[in-house]
Amino acid sequence: MKAKKCPRCGKSSLYETRGEYRMELPPNIAGPTVVVADAEWQHCNSCGEDVLSKELEQAINRKCRRRKKSTVA
Numbered sequence: 617m618k619a620k621k622c623p624r625c626g627k628s629s630l631y632e633t634r635g636e637y638r639m640e641l642p643p644n645i646a647g648p649t650v651v652v653a654d655a656e657w658q659h660c661n662s663c664g665e666d667v668l669s670k671e672l673e674q675a676i677n678r679k680c681r682r683r684k685k686s687t688v689a
């Protein structure tokens with residue numbers, strides 16, 4: 617497995633990860649955990665940082681936006 621440098625801690629423990637990405641929402645935002653199936657991102661084994669791909673960020677944004685709309689309506 618190839619490891620990249622982590623932008624947070626600077627250690628070479630960033631690994632490609634694939635699977636179901638779960639994003640816990642901060643306490644000030646109401647709602648269930650955002651789950652993206654079949655996602656790809658990079659996870660640091662040293663500090664636990666998740667570096668998301670643009671595609672994954674967009675998928676999460678879409679889910680959050682949809683939820684906001686549905687709560688307003």
Ligand SMILES: [Zn+2]
Nearest residue numbers: 622625660663
């Ligand atoms: Zn790190």
